[in-house]
Amino acid sequence: NIRRIAELGRLFVDAGLIVITAFISPFRADRALARGIIGEDSFIEVFIDTPLAECERRDPKGLYGKARAGLIKNFTGIDSVYEPPLNPEIRVGTLEQSLPEVVSQILAYLDKRSSVS
Known part of the structure; x- marks a missing residue:
């Protein structure tokens, strides 16, 4: 995929x-x-860095609960591994940053990158 x-x-x-x-x-x-x-x-790799517990808390469809109950197999973070990026161009810390801060971070990166090119 x-x-x-x-x-x-x-x-x-x-x-x-x-x-x-x-x-x-x-x-x-x-x-x-x-x-x-x-x-x-x-x-440009953007790593949306959100702890598993926070992903579960935010889950509107209840998919994490279904995965933990064994109803969904190979669910990332539950019974299937997640390999975090080693060197993403941008790391977004969703617990530490607000949406406007994230947008500013990404736009600043793109501005810097385009001025270098």
């Missing part, structure tokens, strides 16, 4: 568009594959 998303994203990037995607991508190898497909110069 991540490979298909990356291939589609690359098509849009090649057309000169800015592409933002949000996907559960628990494995470093899959994220590295996406980076390779899209290209080092165009890929």
